[in-house]
Amino acid sequence: MATSIDPVCKMKVDESKPAAVSEYKGKKYYFCAVGCKKSFDKNPEKYLAPGGSCGTSDCKCC
Ligand SMILES: [Zn+2]
Numbered sequence: 001m002a003t004s005i006d007p008v009c010k011m012k013v014d015e016s017k018p019a020a021v022s023e024y025k026g027k028k029y030y031f032c033a034v035g036c037k038k039s040f041d042k043n044p045e046k047y048l049a050p051g052g053s054c055g056t057s058d059c060k061c062c
Contacts, residue, residue, distance in 0.1 A: 004029070007047040008036040024048070 002015040011032045013019075018030040020037035024044045031037040040047055 006030065006032045006036050008039050 003012045004015050004018075005011070006013050007029055009032060013030040013032050015030055018032075020031040020034045022029045022031065022037050022040055022044075024040075029040060031040065
């Protein structure tokens with residue numbers, strides 16, 4: 001069973017039954033909730049920025 005990390009909230013998401021899926025630059029991203037997908041679709045770069053430069057106040061990645 002494959003799991004992915006929701007890029008918005010960093011939760012683990014089961015790839016076989018995600019709440020929402022988005023494709024960005026040829027890569028698929030899985031989300032725990034539709035709200036997370038909407039946030040991602042609005043500004044994917046914000047969530048995919050390499051470590052240390054994501055710029056979000058509630059960041060858990062850096
Ligand atoms: Zn989420």
